Structures are given as structure tokens and as C-alpha cells.
Amino acid sequence: MPDAKMTARSLSVRYGDKVGLNEVDLDLLAGQVTALIGPSGCGKSTFLRCLNRMNDTIDGAKVSGQVALDGQEIYGASGIDPVLLRARVGMVFQRPNPFPKSIYDNIAFGPRLHGLVAEGAAMDEVVTKSLERAGLWKEVKDRLGERGTGLSGGQQQRLCIARAIAVEPEVILMDEPCSALDPIATARIEELIDELSHSFTIVIVTHSMQQAARVSNFTAFFHLGRVVEVGATEQIFTAPSHELTQGYITGRFG
Numbered sequence: 001m002p003d004a005k006m007t008a009r010s011l012s013v014r015y016g017d018k019v020g021l022n023e024v025d026l027d028l029l030a031g032q033v034t035a036l037i038g039p040s041g042c043g044k045s046t047f048l049r050c051l052n053r054m055n056d057t058i059d060g061a062k063v064s065g066q067v068a069l070d071g072q073e074i075y076g077a078s079g080i081d082p083v084l085l086r087a088r089v090g091m092v093f094q095r096p097n098p099f100p101k102s103i104y105d106n107i108a109f110g111p112r113l114h115g116l117v118a119e120g121a122a123m124d125e126v127v128t129k130s131l132e133r134a135g136l137w138k139e140v141k142d143r144l145g146e147r148g149t150g151l152s153g154g155q156q157q158r159l160c161i162a163r164a165i166a167v168e169p170e171v172i173l174m175d176e177p178c179s180a181l182d183p184i185a186t187a188r189i190e191e192l193i194d195e196l197s198h199s200f201t202i203v204i205v206t207h208s209m210q211q212a213a214r215v216s217n218f219t220a221f222f223h224l225g226r227v228v229e230v231g232a233t234e235q236i237f238t239a240p241s242h243e244l245t246q247g248y249i250t251g252r253f254g
């Protein structure tokens, strides 16, 4: 069994009086793709946002419990600075959200922010490599000065993935990354997830059980803010231990 790259213990999130996540314990294993599935409102996105402190940016969200990255606590007095944390734990959102800047500057943004790479040849190389790894280089190599927002939806999402990997994160969080895309663009992103899984620990929220089955090694089933069951994806989809998981994967609710 691979080591845990990230661990959550007794992790809860409240939005005012509302419970978003309730005492969740979950390990995200290094170099694996973990899918988070479950009915709408069960806390998948809330959990994902805890992993790189994106809930800090939501008014009224209160996180309690522990989250660790390589054993180091990310919250609290001894926690990791959120900006540095987000370089190590990158995120790709549901709707592609390139900056209103050139394709080149979208990729260079993170390395510049963190002072990782010198301008010029070194930055050119990071931009090229990131676009290649995201499977976008051939399509955009002659238009790096054009705006990222002018690309197709699927290309924009691959641009956002290239932007996320430009800072060499250790973990990539994906919140329904294909929900705004057509089936062909979705298939390309799924292939990309497979390739990226050789280099990164990936956590993906998806509403598509087929997608979870296709892309992930491990699956966690969430229900009403709790993790009901987690295990190897094949086992979760063929022989779940819990009645609620069985009900969800066979389409009885959700």
C-alpha cells in the first residue's frame, strides 16, 4: 500500500449553522488517483477545498480538525502558509478559468509569483514543458501571445491544468473538471489524468461514476458530510461494503 500523501482527521466544516463536513477521516495515497463521489451536497467540494485551504477564502466557513501534507499540519499556528501550500497542492476548477492574459502568461503566472524561474529561456522552457505535459503544446505553440480565454472550453481546461503543473505541485485537486466539457474534450482530460497520475497525487470530485471508475485507483463515497466508505475503486463499484454505497452506485438515489 502506498504511503498517505495527505491525511484528514476529524475534519469538519461549518458554514454558519450549516454542517458542510462532519468528522471526516480520510487518507489520500501518494501517486494515486482518488475519486470523491456522492450525492449533491454531501461535502465532496468542501472536503477538496480543505486540502489546499481554499475554504479560507469563503466567508463564514469554519474548518476544524487536522489536515496534513507529508505529515505536516497545514492548519493552525504551525500550519503552512496558504500561498505556499497552494503551490504544492494545485487546483483545477469545474469551469475553466484562465486569466485574461496571454497563454504564455497564464503558465508563467505561478512560477513568477513564487519566484521559481528566471524570465527568458528558462521560463520559455517551463511554459513549453507544461503545455506539452497538458497535451496542449501542438495546438497553441504558434499563438502563445494570444489570450487564453480565446481557446475552446476543452483547451482552456488543459491550459488550467498546464498552469497548475507549471509550479511542480505534489498534489492536484480537480473539482468536476469535465462537467462543462463535451464528450471528446472530456475523454482528452481523462487521458491526461491518467498520464499525470505517474507524476502527481490526484484527487478528483466527479458526478460521473463511469468517470470515477475510469480514472481512479481509489474511491471515497461521501454522504451527508461523512465518508461512508473508501477503498480500491474496483471494490467500491463491484462489492461495496455499505448499503448506502450500493444504493448510490446502482442509481437508487443521488
Ligand SMILES: Nc1ncnc2c1ncn2[C@@H]1O[C@H](COP(=O)(O)OP(=O)(O)OP(=O)(O)O)[C@@H](O)[C@H]1O
Residues within 6 Å of the ligand: 015, 018, 019, 020, 021, 038, 039, 040, 041, 042, 043, 044, 045, 046, 047, 058
Ligand atoms: N459557501 C457556502 N455557504 C453555505 N453553505 C455551503 C457553501 N458551500 C457548501 N455549502 C453547503 O455545504 C454542504 C456540502 O456542500 P458541497 O458543495 O461541499 O457538496 P458537494 O458534494 O460538492 O455538492 P455538489 O455535488 O452539488 O457540488 C451542502 O449542504 C451545501 O449547501
